[in-house]
Amino acid sequence: MINLSQFEDKIKKGTIDNCYVFCGLDEEAIKDKIRVLERKILAENFVDLNFVKFDGDNLVNLDSVINACETLPFMSEKKIVLIYRANFLGEKEDGNKKSLYNELNSYLKNIPPTCTLIIYYIFKDKREKPSRKILSLEGKATVVKSDKIYGRELESKVKNIFQSKGKDIGNVELKLFCSLLSGDMGIIENEVEKLCCYAIDRDITxxxxxxxxxxxxxxxxxxxxxxxxxxxxxxxxxxxNELMHKGDKANEILFMIERQFKLLYRIKYSLERMMSRDQICSEIKLPPFICEKLINQSKKFTISKLVGALDICLKWEKNLKSSSLDRKTQMELLLIETMTA
Structure with a gap:
């Protein structure tokens, strides 16, 4: 398994492999590396004809993927076939996910030299690690783990994003910006866009x-x-307790928990009305990567559980103002009540 920096080094040396499996939390960082491969492999005028994409969530079998891999590229030496959000590479599996994984595992050694197959899987949270399935593909594919970047490497990338939007940022402001965000490039690009629009005709402060x-x-x-x-x-x-230790106030934490449950309720309700992911993202007006996280998280709750959790939050909002118990104890009781309701 290699990281993104090692991947970039290989590409700079002109080493392009037949199959890549990307995994990690940062979907935007993975998409960025796929764009690097696209520019290296495909002729600009024939990208649409030689770049075939499949949604991993909608695959019943790999027949269409294999057929795309086996079809010769048009007016080009190579083509790219992409399976995005390949959730069948996660630890949890049903019959279909297991079947898809087995088909993929069997086919990898047969990918023709005229095709580069790319698959990516997005972790559900930062505690998730590469699954046994992903690890077992090493040797047949180049497995790339998308870790978040920090320090000078992050500052350099962020500065380049500002400059690509025609906006400069001072070193002090750049360091502050990077210190307040995680290394998720999707979130960073969204925040850069907001700052550039806000300070459109002046320097960012x-x-x-x-x-x-x-x-x-x-x-x-x-x-x-x-x-x-x-x-x-x-x-x-x-x-x-970690949040409170950082200095966050109980009422601020309660506000964020309540806001999260409200978003989950809206998404759960939308999913039960058979709305698509794109429609949901548009309705709640959040970036797709945040929306995706919320959709996955909503699966852990029923509508009634979410309504109950919101009621409990409202009750403890009143308790925080009136009860003689200390704030930390009240927040712990709030959590216990939401989990046992």
Whole structure:
């Protein structure tokens, strides 16, 4: 298994492999590397004819994928076949996912030299690791793990994003910007866009960054609500205590938990009305990668559980103002009540 930097080094040396399996949390970073492969492999005028894409969630078998791989490229030496969001590479499996994985595993050694097959799988949360399925593909495919980047490497990439939008940013402001965000390039690009639009005719200031940036706690709330959905009481309380230890106030944490449950309720309701993912993203007006996380998280709850969790949040919102119990104890009781309701 290699990381993104090692992948980039191989590409710079002109080494293009027959099959790539990307995995990690940052879908935008993975898509960026696929675009690098696209530019290296495909002639610009024939991209549409030689780049075939399949949604991993909609595959019943690999017949159409194999057929695309076996079909000769048009006016080009090679073509690319992509399976995106290949959830059959995760640990959890039903009969169809197991069948898809077995078909893929058998076919990898037969990919023709005229095709580069690319597959990617997005982790559900930052605790997830490459599955046994993914690890077993090493040797037949180049497995690339998309880790978040930090430090100078992150600052360099972020500065390039600002410059690509015709906006410069000072070193102090750049360091502040990077310190307030995780290394998720999808989130970063969204925040850069917001800042550029906000400070369209002037330099970006520290005040702009503090005003507009999403806090890192968003990820922590995703994790906390995940633990609530899994009914992991001890881990949820530890996560809560970590947030409070960082200096977050109880009412702010409660607000974020309540907001998360409201979003999950809207998404769960939309899914039950058979709305597509694109329609849901458009309706809740959040970036696709956040929407995807929320859709996956909503599967851990029923509508009634989400309504119950919101009622509990409202009750404890009143308790925080009136009860004599300390805030930490009240928040722990809130978590226990949502998990046992």
């Amino acid at each position: 520290k005040e702009d960054i503090y005003l507009l940036l999403n806090k890192k706690e968003d990820d922590d709330i995703f994790d906390l609500v995940d633990l609530i959905g899994d009914k992991k009481v001890k881990e949820a309380i530890n996560s809560l």
